[in-house]
Amino acid sequence: MMAIWKQWYRGNVNDFHFYDVKLANGKTCTKERRTLNMPKKVCEDFSNLLWSEKVEIKLDTKQKTDRLWKVLDSKENSFSINISEFIEKEYALGTMVTIEYKKKGKTIIDYVDGDVVLPYKYTNSYINGLITVSRSTEGTESKKKYYTLLTYHEYEDGKYIKYNELYISKNENTLGKEIPFNEKYSDVLEYEVIETEHPRFQVWKLPIANNFDTRSPMGLSILANQIDKFKSIDIKYDSFDHEFISGRRRILVDRKAVKKKAEGVDENNNIIYTSYFDEQDDVYVAIEGMDDQPIKDINFDIRAEQHISSINADLKYLSAGLRLGNDFYSFDKDGLKTATEVVSENSDTFRTKVQHQIPVYDALYDLIACVCEMEGIKYKEISITFDDSIIQDEEALINRGINLYNAELISKEKFMTKYLHYEESEVEEEILKIKEDKKIIQPEGMDFFGMAEKEKNK
Numbered sequence: 001m002m003a004i005w006k007q008w009y010r011g012n013v014n015d016f017h018f019y020d021v022k023l024a025n026g027k028t029c030t031k032e033r034r035t036l037n038m039p040k041k042v043c044e045d046f047s048n049l050l051w052s053e054k055v056e057i058k059l060d061t062k063q064k065t066d067r068l069w070k071v072l073d074s075k076e077n078s079f080s081i082n083i084s085e086f087i088e089k090e091y092a093l094g095t096m097v098t099i100e101y102k103k104k105g106k107t108i109i110d111y112v113d114g115d116v117v118l119p120y121k122y123t124n125s126y127i128n129g130l131i132t133v134s135r136s137t138e139g140t141e142s143k144k145k146y147y148t149l150l151t152y153h154e155y156e157d158g159k160y161i162k163y164n165e166l167y168i169s170k171n172e173n174t175l176g177k178e179i180p181f182n183e184k185y186s187d188v189l190e191y192e193v194i195e196t197e198h199p200r201f202q203v204w205k206l207p208i209a210n211n212f213d214t215r216s217p218m219g220l221s222i223l224a225n226q227i228d229k230f231k232s233i234d235i236k237y238d239s240f241d242h243e244f245i246s247g248r249r250r251i252l253v254d255r256k257a258v259k260k261k262a263e264g265v266d267e268n269n270n271i272i273y274t275s276y277f278d279e280q281d282d283v284y285v286a287i288e289g290m291d292d293q294p295i296k297d298i299n300f301d302i303r304a305e306q307h308i309s310s311i312n313a314d315l316k317y318l319s320a321g322l323r324l325g326n327d328f329y330s331f332d333k334d335g336l337k338t339a340t341e342v343v344s345e346n347s348d349t350f351r352t353k354v355q356h357q358i359p360v361y362d363a364l365y366d367l368i369a370c371v372c373e374m375e376g377i378k379y380k381e382i383s384i385t386f387d388d389s390i391i392q393d394e395e396a397l398i399n400r401g402i403n404l405y406n407a408e409l410i411s412k413e414k415f416m417t418k419y420l421h422y423e424e425s426e427v428e429e430e431i432l433k434i435k436e437d438k439k440i441i442q443p444e445g446m447d448f449f450g451m452a453e454k455e456k457n458k
Contacts, residue, residue, distance in 0.1 A: 017033045036336060049352075050386070090206065092221060096111070121156075129152070132153070155200075226322065243303060328349060
């Protein structure tokens with residue numbers, strides 16, 4: 001299943017985004033379906049909700065914190081740069097792994113994709129034994145050799161055990177035969193046992209039950225149960241794009257009219273042919289059977305509103321399925337939009353963000369504890385504070401809007417769309433309904449909000 005999730009994250013699924021169409025002449029051609037690439041967008045947005053440069057990781061003293069960050073943001077680790085991409089891929093694949101080890105005296109963090117991880121020892125969903133797989137090749141095409149490195153990581157009873165197996169094959173699809181590990185990796189220990197309070201690996205998973213394999217300890221991609229919605233969105237988006245191609249203006253003319261006509265000869269007695277149509281202009285379509293008929297201008301109406309409305313309906317289903325609220329995504333004439341300007345504490349988005357922070361916190365805490373132990377940093381406390389700056393109080397925002405309206409800095413319509421979250425198409429209708437339902441008799445100089453009527457003509 002992870003291979004399928006990876007294809008959707010990539011944005012190009014062979015058996016969906018490429019499809020065969022039978023033409024009017026009976027021939028079949030392959031076409032490419034346009035995509036909004038929502039799987040990539042979804043993973044990016046979850047990463048942005050959970051991680052930003054404002055996340056704080058501290059130890060109990062500034063000196064210890066500085067030592068920690070010197071390791072995390074070393075050239076080899078680049079934690080501040082890699083972590084947001086790492087979390088994004090976690091949401092695409094469902095599982096990611098960080099592994100810590102020493103190399104030439106430095107503590108190194110490996111960021112490992114879940115599709116090269118095989119768990120072999122676990123209790124319930126806790127994985128304490130896993131294999132990472134890496135491939136390399138040597139030689140030319142005719143004499144190519146494929147090397148497969150299996151690294152076992154296991155933690156039990158205060159001991160971290162790591163050992164390696166190396167295989168060679170002439171076929172990239174087979175594991176081949178095992179060969180001595182040090183034959184290729186002479187500077188790496190084949191087998192290690194380290195007494196430690198913390199395992200040298202962390203498994204990052206989403207807080208979502210794996211309904212594809214209920215017995216598996218591996219995590220579930222955020223994309224897994226949304227694929228039908230992604231298909232529906234891309235079908236409608238492709239149709240919208242195709243509408244502009246198939247519905248472009250065409251002018252029908254008789255075939256004879258587009259033929260070049262002889263208009264004389266040049267100085268070398270070569271016949272001069274003249275065309276009265278621009279051969280490079282594809283708006284003209286030459287057909288038979290229009291003798292003595294005027295040209296016909298065909299200009300199709302583009303069904304823009306119908307497409308935008310349909311795409312928005314699917315985006316609402318997707319937003320709800322992701323537990324981000326019904327209106328997290330929207331699509332209009334300007335393209336795709338994400339409703340991240342306002343995330344209140346009682347919103348679905350906020351509750352989902354808090355839930356998804358828990359496993360991120362746990363894995364991150366274990367990683368920090370491991371790095372501190374490997375670096376000999378004796379800490380009393382690890383503090384991890386997530387960025388909640390996107391969370392805003394809804395009432396405070398409405399009051400801000402009222403103040404801006406009273407100060408004549410925004411219009412009534414702007415207040416209703418930005419601070420009360422009405423659609424632009426709903427504003428006028430809603431104002432009329434309020435007047436009719438409440439039968440408000442507005443005092444002179446006041447509008448139905450009880451505000452000074454200064455925007456009446458806006």
